[in-house]
Amino acid sequence: MGTTPPPTRPRRSRRRRDARTALAFLAPSGLGFAMFTLGPIVASVVIAFFAWPVIGERSFTGLTNFVTIFTTDPIFWQSVGNTLIFVAWYVPLNFVLALGLAVWISPRIRGRGFYRLMFFLPTVTPIVANALVWRLLLQPDGIGHEIAALFGVAQFNPLGSESSAMAVVVAMSVWQGFGYNMLVFSAGLDAIPEQLYEAAALDGATAVHRFIRITVPMLSPSIFFATVMTLITAFQVFAQPYVLTGGGPGVATTTVVMYLYQRGFELFDLGTASAVATVLFLLIAMITAVQFVGQRKWVHYE
Template identity: 60%
Template sequence: MTLLKPAKAPLPEAAAATVSGKAKAETDAQLGRRTMWGPAFALPHGLGLAIFTLLPIVVSLVISFFRWPLLGTPSFLALGNYEKLFSDPIFGQVVGNTVLFVVLYVPLNLVVSLGLAAWLTPRIKGRHIFRVIFFIPSITPVVANVVVWRMLYQPGGFIDGTLQSATGISAPNFLGDEHWAMMAIVVMSVWQGFGYNMLVFSAALDAVPENLTEAAAIDGANAWTIFWRIKLKLISPSIFFGTMMTLITSFQVFAQPFILTKGGPGSATSTIVLYIYNQGFQFHQLGLASAAAWILFVIILGVTAVQFLGQRKWVHYDA
């Protein structure tokens, strides 16, 4: 004989409310414990950011208002360091050299990167191998690349020797002639840095919908029209990103002139960051170096702001 178990009587409303309240309290407690882990995991990185980034930024701003020798007692100058920099013809030439480098380097970098990215279409066999080859200089240590290019540029080096054997004409003294030194640095820098933008632009071109290009081809558009009218507009956000990053890094150029020319001949290739290095670590004028660093920050901030305001006219975020 099978005995039927009596059905459980429903809980009274008060008891049900108590059980629901306990469950909600346990859920809130578990959520609170999980929420506490987030700040705990972020704390080491936050401390590193505060100690090694934010604090030095604030300290450099304070130091820029002092005559602060490496050894000795600091003295307050207010805006004296900034006034000295703006009246220093050498610093003016340094700023001009940096602007010249930016004007030459950024367009060349973007044109070479975009041209190679457009060439590396899906129809090119071995395109992934070419991408790796073009990207290798970007991840190779800058110092190693600069040393190699210094051997190429020097009299009797590969360029000079090849030119003499082919034409009998000696190559210019690229690093010793003030008319060639900056262009030599620009060419080396383009070779060093175009791979990153090439990879970004190539990925953006691969993401362009094929139905748009196929429809344009059916309507009679040639390859140049499709690239200029369709692809270039669709990848404009990537071009904007590449332009911004290239501008910011080009204003901070240091290793190339430091190793290739030491800022010479004379001051023909001295840049702002190289000037900051010399003032801080060669002449031990930390206040002057900090002031120059903040002037560089303001320049980069201004250029970035102008780019962000102007991108509304040529960057298209909607397909």
């Protein structure tokens, strides 16, 4: 029996040529990532260790900015609490609405494409424009006030109440963002073989059991992807509370990114703002890493 001959020189040359071609196509994207994503992240981490006013002398201060936000600025902890409340409400509501509608828009329903379009439309419309419309509807002299007056509600100002302002921000964010996850779940549902449901039905499994035993495990890759992306987006919430409430009333809807914006672009303290950005980046990275480690136990890939 003869042995397999080593790769010929033309084959090695072709591989090198293919590698150079691939690098040429990847270079623009890699350059953009380095300039507009990786570079600013590194710069922000470096600035976090400096006293860095927009105008004036800059000096190295070590961990002073981190100590300041953790020990002497109560607004930072208030913003962290507000962000966690937003995440705790937004993510489950987004998932329940998105998954429920994805299941409802089954391949058998008439007008499936129309429903998909209508539910996804808010996702692709500008978030600032959507927030402005919600603010016009819910402000004291808006249409919402007129509708509430018809039902005998004299004082209708949900954006001006600490007990309801965050609820409005969450509701607007869910309305804006659930369509993306709905499409992700809908695509995942389409990939589940119909034979699995038919076999389970023949074995006497109810609709609830089929959903728990077949739909959820087979949809777990889509659920994992949506969980990671939705959590990252939720922790970075900014435009909705900024436009709807300006972080108020008081600081009731001030999120971490809003606090970062205020420190950097209103108080012009770029060092402290960069420290906040670094803490937020590490928090999101830690949560994402935990999700990737934990997904080995519950995500089922075919």
